[in-house]
Amino acid sequence: xTETTIxxxxxxxxxxTILLQVLxxxxxxxxxxxxxxxxxxRTVSGMTARIERALANSITAMALFAPAVLxxxxxxxxxxATLLAAQVFLVGRIxxxxxxxxxxxxxxxxxxxVGFAATAMLYLLAL
Amino acid sequence: MxxxxxxxxxLAALVQVVTFVAYAIPANIELGSGYTMSARxxxxxxxxxxxxxxxxxxxxxMFEGLILFGIAALVIHTxxxxxxxxxLLAWIFLAARIAYVPAYAYGLRPGRSIIWVIGFxxxxxxxxxxxx
Numbered sequence: 096x097t098e099t100t101i102x103x104x105x106x107x108x109x110x111x112t113i114l115l116q117v118l119x120x121x122x123x124x125x126x127x128x129x130x131x132x133x134x135x136x137r138t139v140s141g142m143t144a145r146i147e148r149a150l151a152n153s154i155t156a157m158a159l160f161a162p163a164v165l166x167x168x169x170x171x172x173x174x175x176a177t178l179l180a181a182q183v184f185l186v187g188r189i190x191x192x193x194x195x196x197x198x199x200x201x202x203x204x205x206x207x208x209v210g211f212a213a214t215a216m217l218y219l220l221a222l
Numbered sequence: 223m224x225x226x227x228x229x230x231x232x233l234a235a236l237v238q239v240v241t242f243v244a245y246a247i248p249a250n251i252e253l254g255s256g257y258t259m260s261a262r263x264x265x266x267x268x269x270x271x272x273x274x275x276x277x278x279x280x281x282x283x284m285f286e287g288l289i290l291f292g293i294a295a296l297v298i299h300t301x302x303x304x305x306x307x308x309x310l311l312a313w314i315f316l317a318a319r320i321a322y323v324p325a326y327a328y329g330l331r332p333g334r335s336i337i338w339v340i341g342f343x344x345x346x347x348x349x350x351x352x353x354x
Contacts, residue, residue: 161292
């Protein structure tokens with residue numbers, strides 16, 4: 096695995112999260128509502144709401160992680176340290192999804208922090 | 223010449239800019255610039271029209287789609303994996319995202335969802351192509 100394959104894999108993880116959110120929305124709001132123009136706001140609850148929040152967080156993380164990886168690759172500054180940081184990020188974010196979906200407190204914050212720190216490390220290594 | 227995936231990425235970003243303008247102008251008119259320029263500590267007293275709100279949701283959706291597509295396009299480019307197949311997928315993505323905005327504004331049902339699925343599907347295929 097390289098930093099770029101990790102980035103592409105993370106993209107697929109985010110897309111899986113989107114699919115889970117759609118499936119939950121289908122169950123709670125009906126397919127008819129999902130395909131409508133959603134002029135009236137309806138909200139989900141429980142696990143689907145947690146997946147929705149996990150998704151919002153994952154997109155923020157993605158918008159920060161992707162430039163870091165691409166800067167490292169374009170500047171040719173990848174190293175065992177950057178690979179490790181990218182791997183730590185991916186593992187942290189893979190754990191984050193089920194932990195949030197199941198509503199496990201503390202551990203979720205901890206794995207979020209791991210992903211955040213790994214991203215920050217990538218930027219520091221790019222400088 | 224710019225690599226095709228990157229050309230499409232720049233065009234897709236411009237679609238986002240156009241969508242933002244298409245949303246921001248009516249939103250400012252309907253909510254009043256007094257509200258939009260404020261710190262927005264409270265909910266607006268006036269309501270947006272359905273069409274403007276739809277454009278706002280189309281824009282939010284485009285952000286997600288654009289970040290995912292951006293990753294796919296840039297990974298494919300930086301790892302020299304561009305082929306006729308990935309280029310075709312990229313152009314389909316662009317066409318779908320252009321069509322998505324009016325489809326949402328006019329409340330096309332189920333057209334909007336079908337268009338969204340097309341954009342989503344080609345992005346998945348591009349990410350998979352980037353991996354193998």
